[in-house]
Each structure stands twice: as structure tokens, then as C-alpha cells.
Amino acid sequence: MSELALRAGKLDAADDLAALRERFVLDTGSGHEADAAGVYLDGNSLGALPANVPDRVADVVRRQWGELRIRSWDESGWWTAPERIGDRIAPLVGAAPGRIVVGDSTSVNVFKALVAAVRMAGEGRDELLVDATTFPTDGYIAESAARLTGRTLRAVTPAEVPGALSERTAAVLLNHVDYRTGRLHDLPGLTAAVHAHGALAVWDLCHSAGALPVGLDEHGVDLAVGCTYKYLNGGPGSPAYLYVRGELQDRFDSPLPGWNSHAEPFGMDPVYTPAPGAPRGRVGTPDILSLLALEAALEVWDGVSIDAVRAKSLALTDFFLECVGAYTEPGRVECLTPGRHEERGSQIALRCPDAGEVMKRLIARGVVGDFRRPDVLRFGFTPLYVGFRDVERAARVLGEELL
Amino acid sequence: MSELALRAGKLDAADDLAALRERFVLDTGSGHEADAAGVYLDGNSLGALPANVPDRVADVVRRQWGELRIRSWDESGWWTAPERIGDRIAPLVGAAPGRIVVGDSTSVNVFKALVAAVRMAGEGRDELLVDATTFPTDGYIAESAARLTGRTLRAVTPAEVPGALSERTAAVLLNHVDYRTGRLHDLPGLTAAVHAHGALAVWDLCHSAGALPVGLDEHGVDLAVGCTYKYLNGGPGSPAYLYVRGELQDRFDSPLPGWNSHAEPFGMDPVYTPAPGAPRGRVGTPDILSLLALEAALEVWDGVSIDAVRAKSLALTDFFLECVGAYTEPGRVECLTPGRHEERGSQIALRCPDAGEVMKRLIARGVVGDFRRPDVLRFGFTPLYVGFRDVERAARVLGEELL
Structure with missing residues (x-):
């Protein structure tokens, strides 16, 4: 397991909001990998289903x-x-x-x-x-x-x-x-x-x-x-x-x-x-x-502090950028999202010429973000249900698909 | 059983649309009377639940x-x-x-x-x-x-x-x-x-x-x-x-x-x-x-003709007016809805000074219409799920409450 994957596990273990994931219906995974469940990074388009809604x-x-x-x-x-x-x-x-x-x-x-x-x-x-x-x-x-x-x-x-x-x-x-x-x-x-x-x-x-x-x-x-x-x-x-x-x-x-x-x-x-x-x-x-x-x-x-959500959101997007930096060849993507925290929302937008095709391959592998024409990959990070292992896996799969 | 109640039963038996009632969730009744189930005449405000929706x-x-x-x-x-x-x-x-x-x-x-x-x-x-x-x-x-x-x-x-x-x-x-x-x-x-x-x-x-x-x-x-x-x-x-x-x-x-x-x-x-x-x-x-x-x-x-619905709607409102005429003292209510078919929708509006109180009592007895200020009782007839026995019962209960 890579250093980043190990660190992701530790970050999840230390995450006070991690238990909130139980309040949502998320993929349970069916493959042979422990992390075969999907990673849903499109909550900035359509949030996942809260478990109490049905x-x-x-x-x-x-x-x-x-x-x-x-x-x-x-x-x-x-x-x-x-x-x-x-x-x-x-x-x-x-x-x-x-x-x-x-x-x-x-x-x-x-x-x-x-x-x-x-x-x-x-x-x-x-x-x-x-x-x-x-x-x-x-x-x-x-x-x-x-x-x-x-x-x-x-x-x-x-x-x-x-x-x-x-x-x-x-x-x-x-x-x-x-x-x-x-x-x-x-x-x-x-x-x-x-x-x-x-x-x-x-x-x-x-x-x-x-x-x-x-x-x-x-x-x-x-x-x-x-x-x-x-x-x-x-x-x-x-x-x-x-x-x-x-x-x-x-x-x-x-x-x-x-x-x-x-x-x-x-x-x-x-x-x-x-x-x-x-x-x-x-x-x-x-x-x-x-x-x-x-x-x-x-x-x-209920009982969730929006400040805690913001802190985790920034930690997630920071970690994603770090993982993308580690797993992706320099220059392969350009980050459109500001690096400064005070200028960053809860999504990361990466530009690459073949973004549409790349996103299709990511989705096929269970990493769901979305594509905005003509050349933008969007990844949204919902702190209530996205964890650091999700982030590491998404960046890793992205890196593989960008090779 | 009154002549009108008998006739209502015959009209229901001859109604080609009667089976459509099964496509809705309606009250099944829990009282000792055969007709203790509610009569829902407020489908002109909120239609009943179709059975396939849940x-x-x-x-x-x-x-x-x-x-x-x-x-x-x-x-x-x-x-x-x-x-x-x-x-x-x-x-x-x-x-x-x-x-x-x-x-x-x-x-x-x-x-x-x-x-x-x-x-x-x-x-x-x-x-x-x-x-x-x-x-x-x-x-x-x-x-x-x-x-x-x-x-x-x-x-x-x-x-x-x-x-x-x-x-x-x-x-x-x-x-x-x-x-x-x-x-x-x-x-x-x-x-x-x-x-x-x-x-x-x-x-x-x-x-x-x-x-x-x-x-x-x-x-x-x-x-x-x-x-x-x-x-x-x-x-x-x-x-x-x-x-x-x-x-x-x-x-x-x-x-x-x-x-x-x-x-x-x-x-x-x-x-x-x-x-x-x-x-x-x-x-x-x-x-x-x-x-x-x-x-x-x-x-x-599916398979329902709007012309057949219209024919039944007019038959229902005609029959309701007839029953109200038979069960209610003359002059107790004034009908605001035109008698001529070409001027009548699918509801009957009756004016009486104590309409608000009358409607409360009707609802308490399971006959649900609605009240429009200051003095109007509204009864809507949805041909897909309202039958002639419903109509007779509603008019009968209304007559009793108007005594």
C-alpha cells in the first residue's frame, strides 16, 4: 500500500465526521478489492440519497x-x-x-x-x-x-x-x-x-x-x-x-x-x-x-457544524490535489481551482484536452465525477459522505486513466 | 333502502367506468354500515392516490x-x-x-x-x-x-x-x-x-x-x-x-x-x-x-375515454342534484352550479349561510368536500373513482346535516 493510501486510512480514522457517512445510501462494493465500492464525487451536481428519505x-x-x-x-x-x-x-x-x-x-x-x-x-x-x-x-x-x-x-x-x-x-x-x-x-x-x-x-x-x-x-x-x-x-x-x-x-x-x-x-x-x-x-x-x-x-x-464541514472539505480537496500531484504526470492536467483556501469551494476542476473521454473511463471504473465542456473534469467533495480513502482512490484511478 | 339508494346501486352496476376505482387507494370503511367508507368528493382540490404511485x-x-x-x-x-x-x-x-x-x-x-x-x-x-x-x-x-x-x-x-x-x-x-x-x-x-x-x-x-x-x-x-x-x-x-x-x-x-x-x-x-x-x-x-x-x-x-368520463361526470352531478332535491328541504341550499350540461363542470357548489359548520360535520361523517368562504359547499366528482352510491350517500348525509 502506498504512503498516500496509508495516510488516507489514518485521516479517515481521525475524521470526526466519518460516521455521518452512515446517514447516506452509498455503494457497498461487490468486487474483490476492499475499495471496489464506487467513489461518488458528483455530489456537487446531485447529492447522494440520505438513508432516512425513502x-x-x-x-x-x-x-x-x-x-x-x-x-x-x-x-x-x-x-x-x-x-x-x-x-x-x-x-x-x-x-x-x-x-x-x-x-x-x-x-x-x-x-x-x-x-x-x-x-x-x-x-x-x-x-x-x-x-x-x-x-x-x-x-x-x-x-x-x-x-x-x-x-x-x-x-x-x-x-x-x-x-x-x-x-x-x-x-x-x-x-x-x-x-x-x-x-x-x-x-x-x-x-x-x-x-x-x-x-x-x-x-x-x-x-x-x-x-x-x-x-x-x-x-x-x-x-x-x-x-x-x-x-x-x-x-x-x-x-x-x-x-x-x-x-x-x-x-x-x-x-x-x-x-x-x-x-x-x-x-x-x-x-x-x-x-x-x-x-x-x-x-x-x-x-x-x-x-x-x-x-x-x-x-x-442534525448536530453537524458547518465549520467542521468546511474544515474537512478543505482537507479533502488539499489531499486530492496532493494525490493528483503524486499520481499524475506533471502537466497532464491543469487545475482550474484556486490553491488558496479562501478562494476555493468544495470541488476541484481539472482541465485536460480529452476530459470527456477520461470521465467516461473514470465512471466505468466507479469514480463518478462529471464533465463540463469543452475540457473540464469536475470532482465534488461532499464532506458528509466522502472520505480520504475515496479521495486517494479517485486520484489513483485518475492517474491510471491519464497515462 | 330508499328508491334513490336502489337506483344508485343499479347505476353503479351499469357503469362501464366503475372498475377504474380499483386503480386508486380509497377508504375501505371500518364502521358497521356497508357504506361506512368515506366518500371523497374533494378530488377537485386534491385527487386520490393512484394505487401504482407508491x-x-x-x-x-x-x-x-x-x-x-x-x-x-x-x-x-x-x-x-x-x-x-x-x-x-x-x-x-x-x-x-x-x-x-x-x-x-x-x-x-x-x-x-x-x-x-x-x-x-x-x-x-x-x-x-x-x-x-x-x-x-x-x-x-x-x-x-x-x-x-x-x-x-x-x-x-x-x-x-x-x-x-x-x-x-x-x-x-x-x-x-x-x-x-x-x-x-x-x-x-x-x-x-x-x-x-x-x-x-x-x-x-x-x-x-x-x-x-x-x-x-x-x-x-x-x-x-x-x-x-x-x-x-x-x-x-x-x-x-x-x-x-x-x-x-x-x-x-x-x-x-x-x-x-x-x-x-x-x-x-x-x-x-x-x-x-x-x-x-x-x-x-x-x-x-x-x-x-x-x-x-x-x-x-390507460384505455379511458375522456368522453366516457364526461358522460359519467354529468350523470353523477345530475344524480347528486336529484338526491339533494329529494333529501333537503326546499330553499335550504342554493345551487350555484348551472343546471345546463353545457355550462357545468364536474363539481356542484351549494350555498348556505352556515356552510363552514356544515362542511365540518360532513367531514366528521366521512363525506369530504370543501368549504369556500363565505358560504359555499363544494363537491367535486371524479368519475374515475366516485360512484353513484357515493353520490347518494353524500346527498343523504348532507340532507341530515342540513336539518
């Missing part, structure tokens, strides 16, 4: 829907699920209770957040800034928000944001961690810069929530959105969430004022009166199956 | 998500689910394949449809008409669509629509069946009137799809939306759908152009290029758990 979902379907039916809106807590589950996410992103509502997709929430931000910024501010390196949906939706509110959209890199801000800026949409490179942006610093120009900061937390501390309240973020199917393990396409800073909740003016966001939804009032607080971010009838699957999935966080 | 959902969770994980986007057909399930709904609403995409809530789809309709109508048309008697969310969302597109919103009753149309009208949003009264509006006639003035007709099918033929293609409806948790039995808050007329698909200009509606979603192109066809109505990542539960639920329609 029984919960079965109960929601068979008993809550099948037996109680319509009564479950009250008796099974369906009606209050969007805010109750928002309060479960809140401590993971540094938000007080009552700030987050769960529902709709990330894209729909980006739309709500941006249009509301433009409205709060006021008439005089006619420009929206968006991260030019962001996951494309944010740019597409920002374009639509700008078009519908009569603003101009300008795409800039996060590094260019401070220089691009002016008294014209209404709002800035940024990604906390870049989906492609895994670069972590300076949320406190950029938010402060945006505020210094009187604009609103809107953050997309898809690739950071559940992997590292966010500190929404602490840093005065105005609005934030995120998905729940990556590091929050909510299941394929599980509902996204919307955060609105406490002081702004009463001014949140939604472009999607569906009946669920009405102050009195069952009043059937033809005049719209928005609800106070987080429910104002709702739109239509909440999607209960997906919401309650997510609620169960969030229970894996 | 096992399907368990497979989606345990195997597709838990074992295949990210591979399921291809291998389990997750990626193509929104249009595949749209094609399942299509024959129920008279649409050709390729016209319907499933996803998001009804409210979000109303927004997409209205903004797209305004854009297709062109700059010169500055007015939106909305059904003043509609479910409030449609009015709220229409107000937002008007505000964001710089149009004026005018609320009129469906009867007033023909007189309100003009060369200023961009689009008209109407409900096919009124959620409160159960009144069925004249979709072919109103659509033709809207078209005669060069405007677009947008229909909300929440209370008609799955209960009666709609004929979207036949009547040239431009855009339509609907939920799937009422007569389509998709489960609590299951995803809604959007229909776009074939000739308009290439002109559909979405206000929510999320990455899933891009012509090449994984191209990660910073420039938005809309997909052709139904996928253009997508927004963000599809919600797989809810979509695939809905897909299973739609299998109850």
Missing part, C-alpha cells in the same frame, strides 16, 4: 396523501412546509429563522430576487450587473429581468465588479462558488462594495450552501437563492430557496405574486395583499412530495 | 436516485420527463404530442403564458383582459404580467368578454371551469371571439382537465395552463403544465428563459438561444420526484 417519502405518499388526503394540508403540516424547511436551511447559510422560503426552481427564484432588487433599488438606478463567469441560467434570467424592468444588463467578472459599480447600479448578481472552476468569491468584500454604491447584492449559493459557511445575515446580503439538490442532498430537481434580508422583507415586491404569497390565501380576495415575512416569496401551491423529501434529507445535518 | 415513487427514490444517482438523468429518462409527461396529458386536453411541457406551478405557467402572449400580440395592443370571477392567483399574476410589460389589466366576467374585446386587446386569460361555482365557460365560442379581434386566448384548465374534453388543438386555443393535482391525481402540489399552440411555438418568447429551455442546455453558452418546441417552456432543473409520481398517476388513464 421511508419518509413512502409515508408522505401512502399515509399523508393516500389516507389523509386533503386533510394533510393542515394535519401533516403541508401548508407550512416552505418556511419550516427554510428554517432548516437557515443555520447552514447563516440566516436567522423566518428569512428563507423553499419552493420553485433556482431560476425562478433568481427572477424573483432580481426583479425585487431592481424595484427596491429605485427608479434612478438603471443597470444590473451579472457575473459573466456564472452558470448560464443566472445570466439568461438576469437578461429577462433587465428587459422586463427596463434596465440594462452588464456582464462582468467578479473581479471587475468593484470597478463597474456606480450610482447607476441597481443590483449585482453573483455566484458564491463558480460552477465550473470551483472558485470561491469574496462574498463579504463584494457585498460591502455593492452596498458602498447603494446597490443590492444578490448571491447564488448553489455551489456553496452545505459545503462552507455563508454568513448571509452577518455580511448583510440582500437577497440570495440556491438549489437544494447538491450539497443539501434534497433529491433530483428538489425545490430551491429564496432568502430576503430581514430589513427588506416588507419591501419585497414579487414579480410572481401567486395566491400562496397572499396575506390571506384562502380569502380569495381579487385584490392582492402580500403576506408579511418569508411567505411573500411563495408563488403557487407548494410541491409537497419534493418538499418533504428535502425536509427529511436536511435531518442529516 | 411503488413507482419508491423505485425513483431508492434505485434511480439512491443507486444510479447522476446517471439517471439519462438512464432513467429524467431529462426528457417534462415533455414525455406532457405527451401523456395531451390526449386528455385534445393536444397533439409535442405541445405540452410539465413543470413549475400553475401560477408560474400563467406568468409565462401571459407575458409570451402579450409579446406575440405585438406592441400596438396594450390591454390584457382577465376573468374577474377567476381563481385569484390568475388575477394577481395577470396584474404582474401587465405591470412588467407596460399593459393595462382589465377584469371582466366571461360573459362580458365579447363586448370588451377590441383592437387594443393583447390577450385574454380565462378559466375553463370556475373554481367556485363549477360553471363551465364556452371555450370554443370565447376563443373564436378573442381571435376575431386579433388577440390571443389563454385558458386555465385547472378545473376541467381530466373531467371533460377540452379540445385545445381543435378550438385553436393559443396558450393554456393547468395543474395536475386535481382530476389528474398527480399528488399534492404536483407540477403544472403549459400548452403552446403548434403555430406559435417558434414565437414563444419566455419571460423565464432558464437554462433548461436553452437549445443546448449543456453548451453552457452565455448567449441564450431558445430550444424549439415544447422544451422552450421549461425553466430550471425539472423536479423529478414529483414529475415521476405524476407520470405514474397518469397511467390510470
Whole structure:
């Protein structure tokens, strides 16, 4: 056994979070090697299944829907699920209770957040800034928000944001961690810069929530959105969430004022009166199956410190880079992810010309990451269920496939 | 046994659709009366659980998500689910394949449809008409669509629509069946009137799809939306759908152009290029758990004719009215639902001053309808699982509680 493999075993033995792996359904392996089980490094795309979810979902379907039916809106807590589950996410992103509502997709929430931000910024501010390196949906939706509110959209890199801000800026949409490179942006610093120009900061937390501390309240973020199917393990396409800073909740003016966001939804009032607080971010009838699957999935966080998760995440990505360095010929891959901890999320992106083919071979050997065109291998490290032996094995198999 | 009860038994025995009840999970009853099982007349709010759904959902969770994980986007057909399930709904609403995409809530789809309709109508048309008697969310969302597109919103009753149309009208949003009264509006006639003035007709099918033929293609409806948790039995808050007329698909200009509606979603192109066809109505990542539960639920329609469903629906509501007439003191309730078949959906709305209290007592006795403020008792009749003995019993219990 190599020195790295030995060290991986020791790191796993010393890992306070190692036992959390039991809270997930992971491959048990069927080959002759001890480590023949798969290594799942795609939790930054779709988190693994928490072990308690199947029984919960079965109960929601068979008993809550099948037996109680319509009564479950009250008796099974369906009606209050969007805010109750928002309060479960809140401590993971540094938000007080009552700030987050769960529902709709990330894209729909980006739309709500941006249009509301433009409205709060006021008439005089006619420009929206968006991260030019962001996951494309944010740019597409920002374009639509700008078009519908009569603003101009300008795409800039996060590094260019401070220089691009002016008294014209209404709002800035940024990604906390870049989906492609895994670069972590300076949320406190950029938010402060945006505020210094009187604009609103809107953050997309898809690739950071559940992997590292966010500190929404602490840093005065105005609005934030995120998905729940990556590091929050909510299941394929599980509902996204919307955060609105406490002081702004009463001014949140939604472009999607569906009946669920009405102050009195069952009043059937033809005049719209928005609800106070987080429910104002709702739109239509909440999607209960997906919401309650997510609620169960969030229970894996019971007793888990996000700071401990961050520490392990950095240890995992450090160790992966070390192993890749040891197992791979110099220059064979280029690391797109910053080396500095304060600039790194919880994934490692490696560029190589034949990335698509390499990823296929890795997956065939049980090492599951993903490929982003044209030439990027992405490996996500979910500290709740990825261990150091997983990391060593993934790097070793990668090294073999890159020969 | 009363004459009506005897007749109910005969009607059930002659009902070609009676066997479909076996495709649902319904109360089996535990009291001493033969008919002690509950009567579920709230399928117009939340459809009963189709019997095949629990096992399907368990497979989606345990195997597709838990074992295949990210591979399921291809291998389990997750990626193509929104249009595949749209094609399942299509024959129920008279649409050709390729016209319907499933996803998001009804409210979000109303927004997409209205903004797209305004854009297709062109700059010169500055007015939106909305059904003043509609479910409030449609009015709220229409107000937002008007505000964001710089149009004026005018609320009129469906009867007033023909007189309100003009060369200023961009689009008209109407409900096919009124959620409160159960009144069925004249979709072919109103659509033709809207078209005669060069405007677009947008229909909300929440209370008609799955209960009666709609004929979207036949009547040239431009855009339509609907939920799937009422007569389509998709489960609590299951995803809604959007229909776009074939000739308009290439002109559909979405206000929510999320990455899933891009012509090449994984191209990660910073420039938005809309997909052709139904996928253009997508927004963000599809919600797989809810979509695939809905897909299973739609299998109850295999071999079922929507015309036969409509015939039984009318027979059920006719019989209910007859039983209510026989069991209830004249004048105790007022029927809000039209007597004429061509004006009746699949529910009966009865007004009485103490409706809230009456409904509580009915539910306590196993007859589940719902209450709409201030004074309406709603009873929905889902022909797939409601029988004539259910109807007779519900009317009998109602008569007893109204004494």
C-alpha cells in the first residue's frame, strides 16, 4: 500500500465526521478489492440519497396523501412546509429563522430576487450587473429581468465588479462558488462594495450552501437563492430557496405574486395583499412530495457544524490535489481551482484536452465525477459522505486513466 | 333502502367506468354500515392516490436516485420527463404530442403564458383582459404580467368578454371551469371571439382537465395552463403544465428563459438561444420526484375515454342534484352550479349561510368536500373513482346535516 493510501486510512480514522457517512445510501462494493465500492464525487451536481428519505417519502405518499388526503394540508403540516424547511436551511447559510422560503426552481427564484432588487433599488438606478463567469441560467434570467424592468444588463467578472459599480447600479448578481472552476468569491468584500454604491447584492449559493459557511445575515446580503439538490442532498430537481434580508422583507415586491404569497390565501380576495415575512416569496401551491423529501434529507445535518464541514472539505480537496500531484504526470492536467483556501469551494476542476473521454473511463471504473465542456473534469467533495480513502482512490484511478 | 339508494346501486352496476376505482387507494370503511367508507368528493382540490404511485415513487427514490444517482438523468429518462409527461396529458386536453411541457406551478405557467402572449400580440395592443370571477392567483399574476410589460389589466366576467374585446386587446386569460361555482365557460365560442379581434386566448384548465374534453388543438386555443393535482391525481402540489399552440411555438418568447429551455442546455453558452418546441417552456432543473409520481398517476388513464368520463361526470352531478332535491328541504341550499350540461363542470357548489359548520360535520361523517368562504359547499366528482352510491350517500348525509 502506498504512503498516500496509508495516510488516507489514518485521516479517515481521525475524521470526526466519518460516521455521518452512515446517514447516506452509498455503494457497498461487490468486487474483490476492499475499495471496489464506487467513489461518488458528483455530489456537487446531485447529492447522494440520505438513508432516512425513502421511508419518509413512502409515508408522505401512502399515509399523508393516500389516507389523509386533503386533510394533510393542515394535519401533516403541508401548508407550512416552505418556511419550516427554510428554517432548516437557515443555520447552514447563516440566516436567522423566518428569512428563507423553499419552493420553485433556482431560476425562478433568481427572477424573483432580481426583479425585487431592481424595484427596491429605485427608479434612478438603471443597470444590473451579472457575473459573466456564472452558470448560464443566472445570466439568461438576469437578461429577462433587465428587459422586463427596463434596465440594462452588464456582464462582468467578479473581479471587475468593484470597478463597474456606480450610482447607476441597481443590483449585482453573483455566484458564491463558480460552477465550473470551483472558485470561491469574496462574498463579504463584494457585498460591502455593492452596498458602498447603494446597490443590492444578490448571491447564488448553489455551489456553496452545505459545503462552507455563508454568513448571509452577518455580511448583510440582500437577497440570495440556491438549489437544494447538491450539497443539501434534497433529491433530483428538489425545490430551491429564496432568502430576503430581514430589513427588506416588507419591501419585497414579487414579480410572481401567486395566491400562496397572499396575506390571506384562502380569502380569495381579487385584490392582492402580500403576506408579511418569508411567505411573500411563495408563488403557487407548494410541491409537497419534493418538499418533504428535502425536509427529511436536511435531518442529516442534525448536530453537524458547518465549520467542521468546511474544515474537512478543505482537507479533502488539499489531499486530492496532493494525490493528483503524486499520481499524475506533471502537466497532464491543469487545475482550474484556486490553491488558496479562501478562494476555493468544495470541488476541484481539472482541465485536460480529452476530459470527456477520461470521465467516461473514470465512471466505468466507479469514480463518478462529471464533465463540463469543452475540457473540464469536475470532482465534488461532499464532506458528509466522502472520505480520504475515496479521495486517494479517485486520484489513483485518475492517474491510471491519464497515462 | 330508499328508491334513490336502489337506483344508485343499479347505476353503479351499469357503469362501464366503475372498475377504474380499483386503480386508486380509497377508504375501505371500518364502521358497521356497508357504506361506512368515506366518500371523497374533494378530488377537485386534491385527487386520490393512484394505487401504482407508491411503488413507482419508491423505485425513483431508492434505485434511480439512491443507486444510479447522476446517471439517471439519462438512464432513467429524467431529462426528457417534462415533455414525455406532457405527451401523456395531451390526449386528455385534445393536444397533439409535442405541445405540452410539465413543470413549475400553475401560477408560474400563467406568468409565462401571459407575458409570451402579450409579446406575440405585438406592441400596438396594450390591454390584457382577465376573468374577474377567476381563481385569484390568475388575477394577481395577470396584474404582474401587465405591470412588467407596460399593459393595462382589465377584469371582466366571461360573459362580458365579447363586448370588451377590441383592437387594443393583447390577450385574454380565462378559466375553463370556475373554481367556485363549477360553471363551465364556452371555450370554443370565447376563443373564436378573442381571435376575431386579433388577440390571443389563454385558458386555465385547472378545473376541467381530466373531467371533460377540452379540445385545445381543435378550438385553436393559443396558450393554456393547468395543474395536475386535481382530476389528474398527480399528488399534492404536483407540477403544472403549459400548452403552446403548434403555430406559435417558434414565437414563444419566455419571460423565464432558464437554462433548461436553452437549445443546448449543456453548451453552457452565455448567449441564450431558445430550444424549439415544447422544451422552450421549461425553466430550471425539472423536479423529478414529483414529475415521476405524476407520470405514474397518469397511467390510470390507460384505455379511458375522456368522453366516457364526461358522460359519467354529468350523470353523477345530475344524480347528486336529484338526491339533494329529494333529501333537503326546499330553499335550504342554493345551487350555484348551472343546471345546463353545457355550462357545468364536474363539481356542484351549494350555498348556505352556515356552510363552514356544515362542511365540518360532513367531514366528521366521512363525506369530504370543501368549504369556500363565505358560504359555499363544494363537491367535486371524479368519475374515475366516485360512484353513484357515493353520490347518494353524500346527498343523504348532507340532507341530515342540513336539518
